[in-house]
Amino acid sequence: MGAVVYLMLCVAALLGVGLLAVAGARMHAATAMVCGSTLVLSIAATILALTGLTGRAGSAAELILPVGLPWIGAHFRIDALAAFFLAVVNIGGAAASLYALGYGAHEEEPHRVLPFFPAFLAGMNLVVLAGDAFSFLLSWEFMSLASWALVVAHHRDPENRRAGLVYLIMASLGTLALLLALGLLTGPDGNYGFEAIRHGVRTPLTGAMVLVLVLFGAGSKAGLVPLHAWLPLAHPAAPSHVSALMSGVMTKVAVYAFVRIVFDLAGDLPWWSGALVLAVGSLSAVLGVLQALMQDDTKRLLAYSTIENIGIIFIGLGLTLAFRADGMGAAAALAMTAALLHVLNHSLFKSLLFFGAGAVLTATGERNLDRLGGLIHRMPVTSLLFLAGSMAISALPPLNGFVSEWLTFQAILQSPDLPQWALKVMVPAAGGLLALAAALAGAAFVKTFGIVFLGRPRSTEAAAAQEVDRLSLSAMALLALLCLFAGLVPGPLMDAAAPITRLFAGGALPPQASLPWLTIVPAVASGSSYNGLLVFLFMTISALLAVWVIHRFASHAIRRAPAWDCGFPEPSPLTQYSGSSFAQPIRRVFLARTPVTREQVSMPAPGEMRPARFALVITDPIWDWLYQPFVRAVEFAALQLNKLQFLTIRRYLSLVFLSLVWLLLVLAIWS
Amino acid sequence: MELISNLLVQIMQMMLVLSAAPLLTGFVRKMKARLQRRQGPPIIQPYRDLLRLLKKEVVVAENASWIFRVAPYLIFAATWVAAALVPTFATGLLFSWSADLIAIIALLASARFFLALAGMDIGTAFGGIGASREMMIASLAEPAMLLIVFTMALVARSTQLSAVVDLLSASGVGLRVSLGLAMVGLIIVAIAENGRIPVDNPATHLELTMVHEAMVLEYSGRHLAMIELAASVKLLLYISLIGCIFVPWTLAGPGESTSSHLAGFGGYLAKLALFGFLLAVFETAIAKMRVFRLPDFVGGALMLGLLGTLLLFVSRSL
Numbered sequence: 001m002g003a004v005v006y007l008m009l010c011v012a013a014l015l016g017v018g019l020l021a022v023a024g025a026r027m028h029a030a031t032a033m034v035c036g037s038t039l040v041l042s043i044a045a046t047i048l049a050l051t052g053l054t055g056r057a058g059s060a061a062e063l064i065l066p067v068g069l070p071w072i073g074a075h076f077r078i079d080a081l082a083a084f085f086l087a088v089v090n091i092g093g094a095a096a097s098l099y100a101l102g103y104g105a106h107e108e109e110p111h112r113v114l115p116f117f118p119a120f121l122a123g124m125n126l127v128v129l130a131g132d133a134f135s136f137l138l139s140w141e142f143m144s145l146a147s148w149a150l151v152v153a154h155h156r157d158p159e160n161r162r163a164g165l166v167y168l169i170m171a172s173l174g175t176l177a178l179l180l181a182l183g184l185l186t187g188p189d190g191n192y193g194f195e196a197i198r199h200g201v202r203t204p205l206t207g208a209m210v211l212v213l214v215l216f217g218a219g220s221k222a223g224l225v226p227l228h229a230w231l232p233l234a235h236p237a238a239p240s241h242v243s244a245l246m247s248g249v250m251t252k253v254a255v256y257a258f259v260r261i262v263f264d265l266a267g268d269l270p271w272w273s274g275a276l277v278l279a280v281g282s283l284s285a286v287l288g289v290l291q292a293l294m295q296d297d298t299k300r301l302l303a304y305s306t307i308e309n310i311g312i313i314f315i316g317l318g319l320t321l322a323f324r325a326d327g328m329g330a331a332a333a334l335a336m337t338a339a340l341l342h343v344l345n346h347s348l349f350k351s352l353l354f355f356g357a358g359a360v361l362t363a364t365g366e367r368n369l370d371r372l373g374g375l376i377h378r379m380p381v382t383s384l385l386f387l388a389g390s391m392a393i394s395a396l397p398p399l400n401g402f403v404s405e406w407l408t409f410q411a412i413l414q415s416p417d418l419p420q421w422a423l424k425v426m427v428p429a430a431g432g433l434l435a436l437a438a439a440l441a442g443a444a445f446v447k448t449f450g451i452v453f454l455g456r457p458r459s460t461e462a463a464a465a466q467e468v469d470r471l472s473l474s475a476m477a478l479l480a481l482l483c484l485f486a487g488l489v490p491g492p493l494m495d496a497a498a499p500i501t502r503l504f505a506g507g508a509l510p511p512q513a514s515l516p517w518l519t520i521v522p523a524v525a526s527g528s529s530y531n532g533l534l535v536f537l538f539m540t541i542s543a544l545l546a547v548w549v550i551h552r553f554a555s556h557a558i559r560r561a562p563a564w565d566c567g568f569p570e571p572s573p574l575t576q577y578s579g580s581s582f583a584q585p586i587r588r589v590f591l592a593r594t595p596v597t598r599e600q601v602s603m604p605a606p607g608e609m610r611p612a613r614f615a616l617v618i619t620d621p622i623w624d625w626l627y628q629p630f631v632r633a634v635e636f637a638a639l640q641l642n643k644l645q646f647l648t649i650r651r652y653l654s655l656v657f658l659s660l661v662w663l664l665l666v667l668a669i670w671s
Numbered sequence: 672m673e674l675i676s677n678l679l680v681q682i683m684q685m686m687l688v689l690s691a692a693p694l695l696t697g698f699v700r701k702m703k704a705r706l707q708r709r710q711g712p713p714i715i716q717p718y719r720d721l722l723r724l725l726k727k728e729v730v731v732a733e734n735a736s737w738i739f740r741v742a743p744y745l746i747f748a749a750t751w752v753a754a755a756l757v758p759t760f761a762t763g764l765l766f767s768w769s770a771d772l773i774a775i776i777a778l779l780a781s782a783r784f785f786l787a788l789a790g791m792d793i794g795t796a797f798g799g800i801g802a803s804r805e806m807m808i809a810s811l812a813e814p815a816m817l818l819i820v821f822t823m824a825l826v827a828r829s830t831q832l833s834a835v836v837d838l839l840s841a842s843g844v845g846l847r848v849s850l851g852l853a854m855v856g857l858i859i860v861a862i863a864e865n866g867r868i869p870v871d872n873p874a875t876h877l878e879l880t881m882v883h884e885a886m887v888l889e890y891s892g893r894h895l896a897m898i899e900l901a902a903s904v905k906l907l908l909y910i911s912l913i914g915c916i917f918v919p920w921t922l923a924g925p926g927e928s929t930s931s932h933l934a935g936f937g938g939y940l941a942k943l944a945l946f947g948f949l950l951a952v953f954e955t956a957i958a959k960m961r962v963f964r965l966p967d968f969v970g971g972a973l974m975l976g977l978l979g980t981l982l983l984f985v986s987r988s989l
Contacts, residue, residue, distance in 0.1 A: 373794065376736040387738075396781040397774055406773055409817070413824050416984045428980040431821060432973070435814035442780060442813075443806035446787045450802060455794030456734060519768065526829040534769040535752065535778070543748035546897065550725070550744075554893045557728030564732070564889055565795040577791070577799025585807035589966045 003052040004063040004078050007086065007129060010045045014038065014122035018115050025111035031104040034114045035097045038121060042094035045125065049090055052083035053496055068134050072192055075131030080499035081264070084340060085128045085256040088347050091482070092249035093121045095475050099355050100241040102471030106362050112153040113239055120146040120245065124253050133182040133192040140178060140257070144171040144221075147250060150242040151234045163233035170220055170230040177217030178257065181210045185265055197265045207266055211273050214261045215280065221254035223307045224314065225284040229622045231307060232291075236299030236367070240358025243299055247306045248351035252343050255313055262321070263504040271420050274322025278423075281314030282430040285437040293444045293586055294597065294618045296579045297367045298357040301448060302350065305393065308437055309346040312408060313339050315430055319411050320505050322423055329507025331414035333498075334522050336505040338407035340497045345400040345486060349392040352479040356386035359472055360452060363465035369579035371459040372452045378465040381473050383453040388480040390445035392487070395438050398536035400486035403520070405438055406530055407494075410522050440586070447582045456573040488532045491518050580616055595621040673763070673926040680925075680932070681755070681765040688754040688911075692903035693717035695910070695943055702951035717903065721896050729892035732793045742789035743890070743897035746782045750901040753778040754908040758915045760935040762836050763925025771830040772820045776813065779864070779908075782901065783809055790886030801885030804962060808870065808882065811969040812863045815856055818976025822853040823916065825983040832915075840919035848989050849979040854917050856975035861909035863969045865902070867950065869960040870968070873902075907943070910950075914942040 021034045062077035078086070100117065107113055123143030130136035148171065152164035184206050185197045220227035235246045262269065288307030295301040316339025323332035357367070359382045366372055376383040392399035412431040418424060457463035467473075486493060491512035498508040512520050519531040563569045580587075591597045600615040647655075697714040704711025731739065753775045756767060770778070787805050790798035820830060826847065827835040838844060863870045866883040875881055887898050915922060921938025923931045960968060982989040 374734070376738065376792075377734070380737075391781070391784065394780075394784060395777065396784055397770075397777045402774075402777055406777075409773055409821075410830070413821060413830065416825060416987060424984045425981065428818075428821070428977065428984050431980065432814060432818055432977050435817035436810070438817075439780075439810045439813035442784060443810050446784060446791075446802065446806055450788055450791035450799075454736065454738065454788060454792045455799075517769075526824075526831075527834060528771050528824075528830040529768045530771060530774050531769040534766065535774065538752045538755075538766070538769070539745075539748045539778075542751050543744045546744050546747050546751075550893050550897070554725035554896070555728055557892075559728055559730050560733050561730050562733060563793045563795055564730075565793075565797055566888065569795065573794065575796050576794045577796065577803060582799060582803045582806075585803055585962070586810055588963060589807060589811070 002061070003048050003083075004061050004076055004129070007045055007048050007078065007125065008063060008076055010041050010048070011122045011125045011129070013041050014118040014125070017041070018117075018119040018122065021115040021118065025114045030114055031107065031110055032101060034118060035100040035104055038118050039094055039097035039101070042090045042097055042121065046087055046090040046094060049078075049083050049086035052078045053080065053087060062131055068132075068138070069192065072132060072134070074135040075193055076129045076135070077131040077194075078129065080503060081256070081259060082128050084496065084500060085252060085343075086125065088252050088344055089121075089124045089128060089249050092245060092347050092351050093124075095351055095355075095479050096241040096245045098478065099244070099358070099472050099475035102469035102473075102475075103239070103241055103355075103358055103362060105469070107239065109153065112155075113150060113242070116146050116149040116153075117242065120150060120242070123147075124250060127253050128256055131194050133186060133194070133197065136257075137175065137179055137182065141175050143250065143253065144175065147238070147242070147246055150238045152237075153239060153242075154237070157237075159233075160237040163230075163237040166230045167234035170227070174217045174220040177213045177220075178261075181213035181217060181261060184210050184213070185261070194265060198267075202267070204270065207269050208273075210266050211262060211269060211276070214258055214266075215277065218254045218258040218261070219280065219314075222251045222258070222310045222314075223284070223288075224280050224310060225287050225307065226622045226626050228284070228288070228307045229620055229627055232295075232300045232303040232620075235303040235306070236297065240299070240354055240361060243303075243358070244351040244354035247303055247354060248347040251306060251310055252347050255310070255317075255343055259317065259504065269321060269325060271322055271325040271418075271423065274318045274320070274325060275420075275422055275426055276318070277314055277321055278318030278426060278430050281311045281316075281318050282433040284308065284311030285315065286311070286433045286440070289437045289440040289444055290590055291596070291620065293440060293447065293583045294580075294591070296369050298360065298369060298372075298448065298452060299354065299367055301369075301444065302353050302357060305441065305444060306346075306350060308441060309342065309350065309393070312405065312434065312437065313342050313346070315339075315434055316342060316408050316411065318430075319408075319415065319427070322415070322418060322420075322427075324506055326418055326420075327506070328414070328417065329505065330509070330523065331411065331417075332505035333501035333507040333509050334407065334414060335411035336501045337494050337497045337509055337522070338404055338411050340500060341407060341490065341493060342404035344493065345392070345404050345483070348479050348482050348486065349389045349401060352385065352389035352476055352483065353393065355472065355476045355479070356382055356389060359468040359476070360465075362468050362472075364459075364461040366459065366461055369448070369451045372457070372462045373455045373573065373576065374453075374457040374462060375465055376453040378462075379453075379467045381467060382476070383449075385473070385476040385480045386453065387449055388483060390449045392483045394442040394445045396442070398484075398487050398532040398539070400483045400490070403487055403490040403530070403532060405434070407522060408434060410526070410528055413526070414523065443586060447579060451577075451579045451582065455576045458573050458576070458578075488536055489518050490532060491515065491520050494520060494522070595619065595624070674765070676926060677763040677765040680761045680763050684759050684761075684764060685751070685755045687759060688904055688907055689751065689900075691943065692900065692907040693721060695907050695947055696903045698944065699906075699947045699951050702948050703955055706951055706955040717899075721900060724891075724896035724899070725893050727892045729894055732889055734793065735889070736792055738785075739789055739792040739889070740894070742785040742792075743894040743901075745785045746789075747897045747901040747904075749778045749782040749785075750904045750908070753782075754904050754911070757832065757908055757911045758836055758922055759911045760921075760939040761923040761925070761927075761932055762833055762915075763923070763927075764833070767833045768831070772824070772832050772835070773817065773830055775832070776816050776820065779905065780809070780813060782905075786886055786898075789890075793889045795889065797885045797888050801882050801888070804882045805886060808863055808965060808969060811966060811973055812860050815969060815972035815976050816860045816864075818973065818980050819853045819856045819860065822849050822976060822979035822983060825980065825987070826850065836915050836919050836922065839916060840922060849982045850917075852975045852979040852982075854913070856972040856979070857913055857916075859969060859972035859975075861913060862953075863965070863972070865906045865909060868954040869957050870965055872959050910943060910946045911939075914939070914946065918942060
């Protein structure tokens, strides 16, 4: 009982801070007070969530508030799954609050950000805490609206207004899908408690419809292809600490919604549900990272990379569904542990990277890669921390991104024993796509780090950048340390997922934390093992040994000289590789003759004096294929329905009468 | 007892890969020169080059950052650790359980990550061209390598390299289609990853199609020595990997007698000589490809790996 009550008190306090911020947002110290209190509350909630995760694993504690629907009230409860996601939400929230303490000082309109920031945090906590369908949907909508308010915080920029509109529509559609899914699960009895839904009996068709609806509702919020197009618009539009929360944390709340409804409430699903989720996940992974590579805007690049990582998480979840449907508990537990670990890992390094992009934005006012460069000299600490985040997201050992991808690969290698032929063909393809996505992510972040921080400054703003404040840096350092820790000692984290997998995957991995040297051996039969700590130690020792030998025996002489560049150094920084030129080979290999990229070359005829021009247009074809037809259909329907506004009273009355008869007829035929 | 012998094997292997790597590079160069009817430099020339580089002063570009100066050591360390985990003459490596094949590939990916960053650090066009092309090649070679690992892991039911080698050196595996595909794929990946002809020309320095040499263009002195040594170790690593997976019979098992370890040592040198010679013949016989023909070549490895994995998903005995 305890943890839920205290967590609800934290949420209430967050809402209270939000309300106070409405009144006092224009005060001088408002940012410090609001973000300071959200920091304290998030840390408290993190500790509560961690006690919920370790102390009372598996047993759900419930709190019923007498609000909401009169006959059920509002249920809030915490079980192992909720505790895990609460920890993810509040670690991200605490880091974002700490970052905002410094970053928020540059905010021009704090009254548009401060009231909604605590409300957004509270909304995400509420979604995870909700224990009945009604409070769940209400919290979900509250979370969406709070984040929408933050997206349009800088509403004078027309791009942000457009992003806000698209986000609002997609969020409403997503909520609608979730509403229908939960309605289908509840059935006609109207008992909205999760406990009642869990014990409901339903047909396979209902299960299938629920799966598709949740994949739409939660998947659109998480950014699954092809529902992702709003995400690269909306996430970068918000202030950077909110971008970090939206990309790093809110997408995880969507993953939570998916896991809660599909794994917990919907009961057993057939094997093809796994195949569907796997297909969507692997498509998202590859298309997300390819688009990320093509972007020239730091925050949009990070948003597209979120789509990739959500794809990786859904690959894990899809494998879990497939294994679970075939009764392979240990393999399902492995796949689900991989997905959960990637949830945590991605929330850490994506927040870190967004903070870094925000720091660059503060220092230079630029998000465009082609106007940055050389920041490693001006912002040494930021660049080091951004490098740590880039290495983590590129899945390089010994950082944490590698551990979860390694576990996903191990889960894929468990799948030849699956009986279904469709899965036998799909899983290796998904494995290949995952490997491709991992390699392309490396390229994407070499590009990001290399263009932004290395080389020579491409604009005067970049040349004059100053390191950001200590609070922002400490938020980034905290996350970088967590990334390193989760990479070196993944065993206890995997053990923390065990109660969840026992509940929802039908098995659990053997305990990892007690293995010698903190090695992880996820599948006993295969004996594949990885030890991040030892790999880190070996690398450090070998590097130090090399340094020692070199400094003991080799020449110490060092001379600074102009760059060699094969003897033809060109002083203009424009001769450096730009973001799009870095991506050009990969663009040509993977995206040539696709609708994503269009190259326009205008070559003057011989004798003509005008210069030749080259333009590159990067588009997201989903806009043209999916969103535009939808928009046109809505416009058409609106125009047609507009005629109904100009009827006489007689016709209105007959319309009412006709619909009444129609509904009565339906009812008569139905029953 | 076995612990001590495994520790000894581990330490000897770490020293061996370091000392044999320049020899292998020199051997391949010598063979190539002889095949082209040139005299060629002596086999020990790479050692001389390294010593000379170590004695020279380092010239660092004015706007180089700490990445530029740290990267050579990190690249070397990551490559060396990866090479220390691939069995060369004996399988009893003390720390083989600390990283499996996927982790070995990821260690090499770390080295490449820093090499590409170091290439971009000075802000010259050559560094950018090298880094961008290296990442393009890696974006195909790395998934290909992972799929090849999947193929072997599905046969051995483990991604642990020691388990794969144990299984393949035992009799009863027989000829398998999937392993054949994996071998061809692995050779293509090895050629691409080491920047050999037809992917990149290790002997060229001023050519627009170069990849590896463009990234390290600004390096000199001891930094260049580290990078050159790391490149040699990487070539040795891939040859050891191909050798220990597809010709595993010469390897001494854990805890075996000293004489069998000596035999394994001899066998390993023979393997290096054989594969080095084959590499020289291949490089002499073939021309360098245009950069944008490379996706066909390396993509072939990707398809082979996928095919091998797919076959094993269909039936474990293929």
